Amino acid sequence: MTAPAREAPALPPLASVYRSRVSVELKEFFRQRESVVFTLLLPVLLLVVFGAVLNFDLGDGVSFTQYFMAGIIAAGILGASLQNMAISIATERSDGTLKHLAGTPMPRSAFFIGKIVQVLAVTLVSIVILLLVGVVFYGVDLPTGSDWLTFAWVTVLGAAACTLLGIAISSIAKNGRSASATVTPFALLLQFVSGVFFQFSEIPHWMQVFASLFPLKWMAQGLRSVFLPDALAADEPAGSWELERVALVLGLWCIAGLVLCIRSFRWQDR
């Protein structure tokens, strides 16, 4: 049997498909009121409330709001990456969006590029709003010098780890609603034990150990090194900011998240 002659239609350039998917993902996020309120406005609301109520002095003339700034930005990154990906991809899987895409010649990498750019955009917008509110209304001091560099790598590495984890969790969830019902309370729990709402040094040791297993604690700690004077590093359980360990743990979560994604990602419901 000879193979039939067939015309091989050229495919469009990768870059143009990537651009198209990025535009789709940005519109999908920013046009959905629930996701914008939940992911972008909730951290701002918490900053406003905590800033107004708990603006006490931590010593060295540092206010709790300055401390809270690091934590709430870490929580904002978690929401923009892990919660956002887990819920949106689970929803898209159960409503048939992913199955439809899998039947098109769209390169699969384009789907993930679109999601990654969406996370980066939402993360950036979230950080900018939080910094603006913090600086304008609560006199939060912006980072200086090389602290910006630390800010950048902690954000990117933390967002990467949480994005991969979120994508992996979306494959475990039955649908968008069940993803939201599991991930939202767990994220809230992590925020309580990871040094977002309370000073990490004040919570019980066993909770500190539990929190250390997950990325949020390390993101918040890395960002505290950015927003707090180095004198306060002495208050950390380890007595320092442990930036090498922050990078190590977040890096390990990136690898674990990637492996989980590759093993579990599905384009359709089982």
Place this chain on the structure above:
Amino acid sequence: MEPDPEAAISVRGLVKRYGDFTAVDGLDLDIHRGEIFALLGPNGAGKTTTVEICEGYRARDAGEVRVLGEDPAEGSRAWKARLGIVLQSGSGDSQLTVRELVAAQASYYADPRDVDEVLALVGLTEKAGVRGRLLSGGQRRRLDVALGIVGRPTLLFLDEPTTGFDPEARRQFWSLIRSLRDLGTTMLLTTHYLDEAEALADRVGVIAGGRLVEVAVPGALGGRETAPAVVSWSEDGVRRSQATATPTAFVAELAARFSGEVPDLAVTRPTLEDVYLQMIGDAR
């Protein structure tokens, strides 16, 4: 028997099991290039399973499948670029407008149709600026079809495309399908509506119990064109009927007996629905 490499779709001895349940049980099928082929069958007969194996969504347990000359299990991107798929489950919710969705879909193909032209074809021009998630059921289905055809497919799969359409929307959809056929698109259509199969299909296949029980042109399915005709009329206030292989002669006799007009005369042959129900009944 080998699959036919020239056919748009060629299936030999296809088997698919889900646990202990055999959904497709040794199915053979050939769909020629350029034709509209309607696959009929009750729920659970194996229609969607067969179609989704041809689309590359599901793995098979046995048999040979060639779709546009390639094995769907190894379907490349270039191969997918020649298919259009309208899934039974639709294409999902979206915050994008109808035009943005069709334009995004077009961006996955090298030589797509013009977006506005496609919107006009499916009758969604007036809804171009409406977000996908706000469309009604029938409008969503038309959007699904728009997404299926914007890539200029050689072969279009339509899995129950008109479910939820009102009669007028179905008529419009039928003329859309006919104009796509005139452009040379091969179509595999599954449907529950027998009138739809009769109106659109060049050939009809009936699937029951995971096998193809018959393939024929719609008018000849189940020996319909040669089935005995039924002549019915009213006599002494009673409705009477007679099955006959020679209806013309029988009507002439009746006409002679009534010396003129036969009251309430009708000559009918089994409808597609009659033969279809008989076939799927026999297969059970």
